[in-house]
Amino acid sequence: MVKRKILIVDDSAINRALLTDILDDEFDILEAEDGMEALAILQTQRHSLSLMLLDIVMPKTDGFEVLTAMNKNGWIKGLPVVMISSETAEDYVDKAYDLGVLDYISRPFNERMVKRRVNSTIMLTAKQKELSNMVARQLYEKEKDNRLMIEILSHIVEFRNGESGLHILHVRTFTELILKRLLEKTDQYNITPKEVSMICTASALHDIGKIAIPEAVLNKPGKLTPEEFEIMKTHSAEGARLLQSIPLHETEPLIQFGYQICRWHHERYDGRGYPDGLKGEEIPVAAQVVAMADVYDALTSKRVYKPPFSHKQAMQMILNGECGVFNPILLECLTEVSSILQTELDSSMYVEHAEVGILDSVGQILENNDLDSSASMLRDLENEKLKNRFFAELSKTVIFEYNVMPEILTVSEWGAEYLGLPQTIIDPRRSVMAEQVFNDDDFEILLARIKGTTPDQPVAEGIYQLNVKGQQRWKKIITRSLWSEKTPPEYESAFGMIMDIHDDLEKLRNMEIKATRDPLTGLFNRDAVESRVSALLASPDEEKNYALILFDLDNFKYANDEYGHLFGDEVLKYVADIIRNHTRSADIASRIGGDEYVIFMEYTGSIEPLVKRIFGQLSGAVYKGFSIQLSMGIACVEPGETDYAELFRRADEAMYVVKNEKKNSWCFYEKGMKMPAERNRNSTR
Numbered sequence: 001m002v003k004r005k006i007l008i009v010d011d012s013a014i015n016r017a018l019l020t021d022i023l024d025d026e027f028d029i030l031e032a033e034d035g036m037e038a039l040a041i042l043q044t045q046r047h048s049l050s051l052m053l054l055d056i057v058m059p060k061t062d063g064f065e066v067l068t069a070m071n072k073n074g075w076i077k078g079l080p081v082v083m084i085s086s087e088t089a090e091d092y093v094d095k096a097y098d099l100g101v102l103d104y105i106s107r108p109f110n111e112r113m114v115k116r117r118v119n120s121t122i123m124l125t126a127k128q129k130e131l132s133n134m135v136a137r138q139l140y141e142k143e144k145d146n147r148l149m150i151e152i153l154s155h156i157v158e159f160r161n162g163e164s165g166l167h168i169l170h171v172r173t174f175t176e177l178i179l180k181r182l183l184e185k186t187d188q189y190n191i192t193p194k195e196v197s198m199i200c201t202a203s204a205l206h207d208i209g210k211i212a213i214p215e216a217v218l219n220k221p222g223k224l225t226p227e228e229f230e231i232m233k234t235h236s237a238e239g240a241r242l243l244q245s246i247p248l249h250e251t252e253p254l255i256q257f258g259y260q261i262c263r264w265h266h267e268r269y270d271g272r273g274y275p276d277g278l279k280g281e282e283i284p285v286a287a288q289v290v291a292m293a294d295v296y297d298a299l300t301s302k303r304v305y306k307p308p309f310s311h312k313q314a315m316q317m318i319l320n321g322e323c324g325v326f327n328p329i330l331l332e333c334l335t336e337v338s339s340i341l342q343t344e345l346d347s348s349m350y351v352e353h354a355e356v357g358i359l360d361s362v363g364q365i366l367e368n369n370d371l372d373s374s375a376s377m378l379r380d381l382e383n384e385k386l387k388n389r390f391f392a393e394l395s396k397t398v399i400f401e402y403n404v405m406p407e408i409l410t411v412s413e414w415g416a417e418y419l420g421l422p423q424t425i426i427d428p429r430r431s432v433m434a435e436q437v438f439n440d441d442d443f444e445i446l447l448a449r450i451k452g453t454t455p456d457q458p459v460a461e462g463i464y465q466l467n468v469k470g471q472q473r474w475k476k477i478i479t480r481s482l483w484s485e486k487t488p489p490e491y492e493s494a495f496g497m498i499m500d501i502h503d504d505l506e507k508l509r510n511m512e513i514k515a516t517r518d519p520l521t522g523l524f525n526r527d528a529v530e531s532r533v534s535a536l537l538a539s540p541d542e543e544k545n546y547a548l549i550l551f552d553l554d555n556f557k558y559a560n561d562e563y564g565h566l567f568g569d570e571v572l573k574y575v576a577d578i579i580r581n582h583t584r585s586a587d588i589a590s591r592i593g594g595d596e597y598v599i600f601m602e603y604t605g606s607i608e609p610l611v612k613r614i615f616g617q618l619s620g621a622v623y624k625g626f627s628i629q630l631s632m633g634i635a636c637v638e639p640g641e642t643d644y645a646e647l648f649r650r651a652d653e654a655m656y657v658v659k660n661e662k663k664n665s666w667c668f669y670e671k672g673m674k675m676p677a678e679r680n681r682n683s684t685r
Contacts, residue, residue: 003026003027003028004026004027004028004050004051004122005027005028005029005030005045005048005049005050006023006027006028006029006030006049006050006051006052006053006118007030007031007032007038007041007042007045007049007051007052007053008020008029008030008031008032008052008053008084009031009032009033009034009035009037009038009052009053009054009055009058009063009066010033010053010055010058010084011033011034011055011058011059012055013033015055015084015107015109016031016033018109019053019084019109019114022109022111022114022115023114023115023118026115026119027050027118030045030049034058034059034060034061035058035060035061035062035063035065035066036060036061036406036426037426038052038054038061038066039061039066039069039406039408040406040408040424040426042070042075042079043401043403043406043408043410043424044410044423044424046075046078046079047078049079050080050122050125051079051080051081051082051118051121051122051125052079052080052081052082053081053082053084053105053118054066054067054081054082054083054084054101055083055084055085056083056085056087056092056096057085057087061406063083063085063096064095064096064099067081067096067099067100067101068099069405069406070100071099071100072405073403073405073492076099076100077100080102080121080122080124080125081100081101081102082101082102082103082104082105082117082118082121083096083101083103083104083105084105084106084107084109085104085106085107086106086107088106102121102124102125103117103120103121105117167297167301168203168204170293170297170301170345171203171204171206171290171293171294171297172200172201172203172204173344173345174292174293174296174297174341174345175199175200175203175289175290175293176196176200177337177340177341177344177456178289178292178293178330178333178334178337179191179196179199179200179289180196180455180456181333181336181337181456182285182289182329182330182333183196183487184455184487184488184489185329185332185333186329187487188329189285191285193485193487195253195257198253198254198257199257199261199286199289199290201254202254202257202258202261202286203261203286203290203293205239205243205258205261205262206239206261206262206265206290206294207235207239207294208239208242208243208262209234209235209236209237209238209239209240209241209242209262210235210239211238211242212234212235212238213231213232213234213235213238214231217231217232218232233266233274233275234275236262236263236264236265236266236274236275237263237275239262239263240259240262240263242262243255243258243259243262244259257286260284260286260287261286261287261290263275263276263287264276264278264283264284264287264291265287265290265291265294266291267283267287267288267291268291268324268325268326269283269288269324269325269326269327270324270325272324272325273291273324280327285327288326288327288330289330291324291326292318292326292330292334295318295323295324296314296318296334299313299314299317299318299323300314300345311338311341311342315334315335315338318331318334319331319334319335336456337456339457340456340457397415397497397498397499397500398411398412398414398415398418398419398497398498398499399411399412399415399495399496399497400412400415400495400496400497400498401493401494401495401496402428402447402450402479402493402494402495402496403492403493404491404492404493405492406426407426407427407428407429408424408425408426408428409424409425409428409431409433410423410424410425411423411424411425415498418468419433419437419466419468419469419498420432420468420469421433421437428443429443429444429447429541436467437466437467437468438464438466438467439464439465439466439467440585440586441532441535441536441586441588442464442465444535444536444539445462445531445532445535445536446462446464446477446479447539448534448535448536448538448539449462449479449535450479450481450494450496451491451538451539452538453479453481453491453494455483455489458480458481458482458483459478459479459480460478460479460481461476461477461478461479462476462477463475463476463477464477466498473500475498475499475500476498476499476500477496477497477498477499478496478497478499479494479495479496480494480495480496481493481494482494482495516528518576518590518591520569520572520573520591521572521573521575521576521591522576522580523576523579523580523589523590523591523597524588524589524590524591525590525591525592526590526592526593528590529588529590529592529598529600530644532588532600533548533588533600533644533647534642534644536600537637537641537642537643537644537647538642544602545602545603545604545607545636545637546600546601546602546603546636546637547600547601547603547607547611547634547635547636547637548598548599548600548634548635548637548647548648548651549598549599549600549601549611549614549632549633549634549651550596550597550598550632550633550634550635550648550651550652550654550655551596551597551618551630551631551632551633551655551666552594552595552596552597552630552631552655552659553571553575553595553628553629553630554629554630554631554659554663554664555627555629556568556571556594556595559571559626563626567624567626570623570624571623571626571628572591572595574621574623574628575595575597575618575621575628576589576591576597578617578618578621579597579599579614579618581617582613582614582617583599583601583614584601586601586602587599587600587601587602588600588601598648598651599614607634607636611632611634611666615630615632615666618630619664629663629664630664631655631656631658631659631663631664631665631666632655632658632665632666632667633650633651633652633653633654633655633656633657633658633666633667633668633669634651634654634666634667634668634669635647635648635650635651635654635668635669636668636669650669650673651669653669653673654667654668654669654670654673657673
């Protein structure tokens with residue numbers, strides 16, 4: 001018989017040994033000597049655990065911090081926790097119970113009591129899970145049957161109407177994308193996530209009233225006569241009447257949303273729709289969104305009376321008001337999801353999308369009935385399905401998962417061996433992964449790209465040169481972020497793959513150079529320095545100080561005028577060589593255009609010695625009789641600063657104070673500095 005598994009978390013080796021002696025005849029025991037180690041174990045093994053015994057007072061990360069992280073990640077709902085501590089103060093115990101602890105065992109340990117309390121807690125939790133799982137399965141089957149019946153009925157209408165079988169799916173997908181974006185933009189409509197799911201389901205009923213329309217009118221090729229159009233217009237009111245006449249269920253939310261959508265999905269925001277001529281916010285938002293979805297799919301689908309329009313054409317027609325007037329905020333939502341709309345509609349995974357939608361609905365029902373453990377289980381299963389589907393589309397290679405709180409990186413067994421890393425990496429920003437596998441600040445750039453994703457655009461990718469056991473190899477990294485169900489959603493974790501690139505390496509290097517390097521000097525170009533610095537600013541390290549140094553050559557015009565432009569190019573390359581030879585590998589050096597250069601660097605203590613060294617190497621250097629002179633401005637990154645353009649502007653102002661007053665010198669930006677009026681220019685030019 002396979003033993004159940006328990007995690008004991010206590011900084012005292014003696015206490016862990018005592019508990020292990022008491023319990024190891026019945027259970028497999030895992031041990032953690034502090035909270036951070038416990039969280040690392042939970043990250044990968046929580047589903048196999050039956051119970052956690054948790055001490056509260058521990059160095060580094062204490063028990064309360066572990067419980068807080070478990071609550072944030074939803075782990076507390078699936079894993080029973082029993083507090084073990086000599087602390088008996090009421091505020092300690094109350095706080096532990098408030099954070100989800102199920103029982104409390106005080107030291108010194110009594111063997112009989114420990115066994116009874118542990119077994120009772122595991123048994124009670126198992127019964128609760130069994131009940132919740134049974135309810136979840138029943139709800140799932142009921143929701144699945146409900147959706148199936150709605151789809152059958154709606155497909156009958158589509159078949160009779162000669163429309164594509166994907167019309168219902170497209171309207172539902174469009175509706176879901178718009179509503180989720182709407183919830184992120186405003187709370188004006190008081191729509192809950194559960195209601196979003198209901199509206200998406202009810203959207204399948206929007207044309208059910210066409211059952212009552214004569215087929216000669218319904219499938220007539222070409223334009224309808226005014227009389228025929230009046231007959232066609234009756235389908236909206238007829239559909240609402242059919243739903244309203246369902247006995248005993250007229251007050252059900254799904255029926256109410258269905259009624260709104262059926263009756264009013266042909267109303268228009270300017271009051272020129274039918275059947276009731278509603279205007280503006282008189283039209284329920286569910287009907288407004290489905291109306292837009294119906295129009296978009298009608299435009300992009302083939303009909304008996306027209307060929308399909310492209311996504312771009314359909315967008316232009318809707319936004320230009322060629323298909324009726326729509327709510328301005330919904331048009332904003334449509335514009336914002338435009339880049340992913342076509343991909344979502346073209347996806348061949350529509351059966352799985354429907355499955356995920358059912359899981360959403362069931363999870364929300366469970367949460368509303370306080371069956372949290374099953375809701376958490378369903379969300380975990382959904383995420384696992386999403387991962388498996390995502391990975392199935394790509395070749396098998398290094399797989400990893402990055403968790404935000406606690407910050408832990410988990411690498412697949414094969415991937416860890418391939419990269420020469422442990423499978424579980426705590427505090428990955430300061431690990432071998434960041435400092436040896438990735439070059440320079442590429443790991444921070446990767447994390448910034450992941451953090452910059454959104455629930456609607458969760459995939460990020462990039463090409464990086466990695467150090468794989470001493471060999472430099474180009475890799476493509478693709479990640480997908482996961483978000484909480486809160487409003488607004490919070491970024492929680494990401495998973496991804498590190499893939500081999502089979503292109504010719506020299507070709508890849510040339511592509512990388514062309515994309516990020518200045519072709520004359522080989523330094524980073526304007527876009528590359530802005531991108532890299534912005535990424536570092538987006539994920540600040542409180543222990544690091546940064547500064548941006550900006551300078552140009554005071555007498556460069558003289559070099560061009562006196563010796564010619566080819567000579568001027570040689571001077572620019574000579575300056576770049578000096579910069580390369582007197583900056584560190586982690587510094588970001590760039591020629592941003594003309595004779596202007598940027599250096600972004602980390603420093604400790606004071607930046608002034610570094611500035612003096614760089615300025616001293618450049619100022620007075622002589623190339624073939626031409627003496628280099630420069631004006632330099634420096635701006636230090638202030639706490640919490642994330643705006644590259646503002647940092648550049650301050651360095652620019654400092655540089656032009658030097659250029660206007662004395663030249664061939666340098667100064668730091670100070671508040672109150674003003675750029676000369678004639679230099680009122682764009683900060684990044």
